[in-house]
Amino acid sequence: xxxxxxxxxxxxxxxxxxxxxRYGGSPxxxxxxxxxxxxxxxxxxxxxxxxxxxxxGAALWISAPxxxxxxxxxWTSYIKEGIQVCGEVGVGTSYSAPMVAGAATILKSxxxxxxxxx
Numbered sequence: 001x002x003x004x005x006x007x008x009x010x011x012x013x014x015x016x017x018x019x020x021x022r023y024g025g026s027p028x029x030x031x032x033x034x035x036x037x038x039x040x041x042x043x044x045x046x047x048x049x050x051x052x053x054x055x056x057g058a059a060l061w062i063s064a065p066x067x068x069x070x071x072x073x074x075w076t077s078y079i080k081e082g083i084q085v086c087g088e089v090g091v092g093t094s095y096s097a098p099m100v101a102g103a104a105t106i107l108k109s110x111x112x113x114x115x116x117x118x
Contacts, residue, residue: 012039012105012108013037014100015027015039015041016040016041016092017033017060018055021050021051025056026057026059027042028057033059039062039100039104040060040061040062041061041063041093042054042055042062042093042096043064043067043093044064044066045068046068051067052069053068053069053092055093064096064097064099065099066092066095066096066099067090067091067095069091
């Protein structure tokens, strides 16, 4: 499915910017991360600075906490009777993208008239 063929303005696309920032990685050269129809998401450390591995560049729209190799971020998706049934521990822009998706969904639910600007 090609992104330009999607006519529904209520669909929000996010893409992790990538984890090659230590090596000069940039979302500017990625077909998806640099698309004007996609929100490219980077990662920050707990103190709000760019995570050393997070790609950076003009195509990056937003960053969210995702830890760094010295400080893992724990995401727990389901707890039953006080026991973690399903969860993940790690770092990377794949951990920051769900945070941005959640915040964007809340924003969209409050301001439903927000649409993609062409």
